[in-house]
Amino acid sequence: MRKGGRNLGGFGRMMVFAGLFAMGHAQELAPDDPAIASKLGVWFQDAENLFDSDAGIWSDSSGNGNDASPVGAVNVGGPVTFLGPTLSTVSGGSFSGSDLPSVRFSAGVEDLLQIEDINGGAGLSNLTIFVVYNVEQAGGDASLCRPVGIGSVAAIQQNLGNNYNLGSDPSIRKDNGFVGAGAYSEVFPLQTTFIRSSRMTPVAIHEWFNSDGTLSQVFTIAGSSYTTGTDDFFMGDLRAGVAPVPGVNGTGISQSDFDVVQVIVYTDALSDEQVAGVNEWLANHPAGTANRRDPGLVITEISVSLDLRTTSLTWSSRLGRVYSVDKSTDLMNWQEVDDAVDSQGESTSFDVVGPEPGEVRLFFRVRESE
Structure with missing residues (x-):
């Protein structure tokens, strides 16, 4: 984990999935x-x-x-x-x-x-x-x-x-x-x-x-x-x-x-x-040149405060939706941090307290709440 509020996009599980998914697709041809x-x-x-x-x-x-x-x-x-x-x-x-x-x-x-x-x-x-x-x-x-x-x-x-x-x-x-x-x-x-x-x-x-x-x-x-x-x-x-x-x-x-x-x-x-x-x-571009595909739910930024007490997450979101934030140290066992984060529009940010003692590395995921 890096200090100083720098972008730690590699922590985002959704970002990893998005990268792997894109590798199997053809190059766009207009x-x-x-x-x-x-x-x-x-x-x-x-x-x-x-x-x-x-x-x-x-x-x-x-x-x-x-x-x-x-x-x-x-x-x-x-x-x-x-x-x-x-x-x-x-x-x-x-x-x-x-x-x-x-x-x-x-x-x-x-x-x-x-x-x-x-x-x-x-x-x-x-x-x-x-x-x-x-x-x-x-x-x-x-x-x-x-x-x-x-x-x-x-x-x-x-x-x-x-x-x-x-x-x-x-x-x-x-x-x-x-x-x-x-x-x-x-x-x-x-x-x-x-x-x-x-x-x-x-x-x-x-x-x-x-x-x-x-x-x-x-x-x-x-x-x-x-x-x-x-x-x-x-x-x-x-x-x-x-x-x-x-x-x-x-x-x-x-x-x-x-x-x-x-x-x-x-x-x-x-x-x-x-x-x-x-x-x-x-x-x-399903409707044409004037319409670009909604990127969906993607974690776009992760940063950690200088005192290591707060991790800030930002993700692409949709107006009127509610989101859940989970964390994990091993990508297998997940702990729910909050299940009622209201959307802030096209982009939503949320602060997670921590990392806690003993959490050498952390992974985060964001879900739309039921």
Whole structure:
């Protein structure tokens, strides 16, 4: 133990854990990093500032001017008018202690956004999609709940095939077939804000889920020829909504509630390393560049008074929370010092009397009280 009120951050058990945790993560790769920016097709983020709730338009951050707007009236097999979604908030899950601004697509409303020609009007043979979203319910048939994807049967009231919709069963829905249903290694995380990453090449499809800051590959298939017949991108009721799609047989309804927080689409297949890097960036900026991840509960400073009678702790905190402080000499046996330390805002400090005689070294931990 060092004297003189100097920073003794190494004492903080939470600090040790935070350091070990970070070692296993990829290096952040921003969506518009020069290494991948040339293939950035669309980027929707920061809904609080970039989504116009009156017009239903979500401004594109890719620099390509590919704003998302409501599909509006369609009358091929029958009249349907697709409205814009609404501005909302959704739980930050494992990525933020605060709610995140989101664009909400509601059950009972035909709501669908469209972005045309993200690849110059040509279909895609390489594609990478990242979406941060939360599906509250996926309707009666989860395969019909497809919050984002390339191509939409509902929007054109025709099934031309070779779409690429992210189904919530989970699967990739092509509408002239499907890929992956029943073959994912993890269940779809309903009512959870998570990052879904999907990559298509001419010979393979890979998918990853990330619900807790750790990227997990959940599906891969190789050997077939994968392409899309369109480069129009959609968000909302891509395949089914309040009523069956007019003029298309075999469709049901899918009254689904879901919040889209952020969407990024590349017209190329990113490498595994790049997928991991963008995931790390999204985990730390779940709502976009205007929002940084809440660092969580971390001891940021420990100091000891010159007379060795007081140890001062400071940690990152949240308004309205109550904390407990424990101490230990061996990291195995813990003694509670105080279980009712009120938060002082984003940072809270607390003085512990001691060290006591015989305590050659001390470790501290801070917990949110029940």
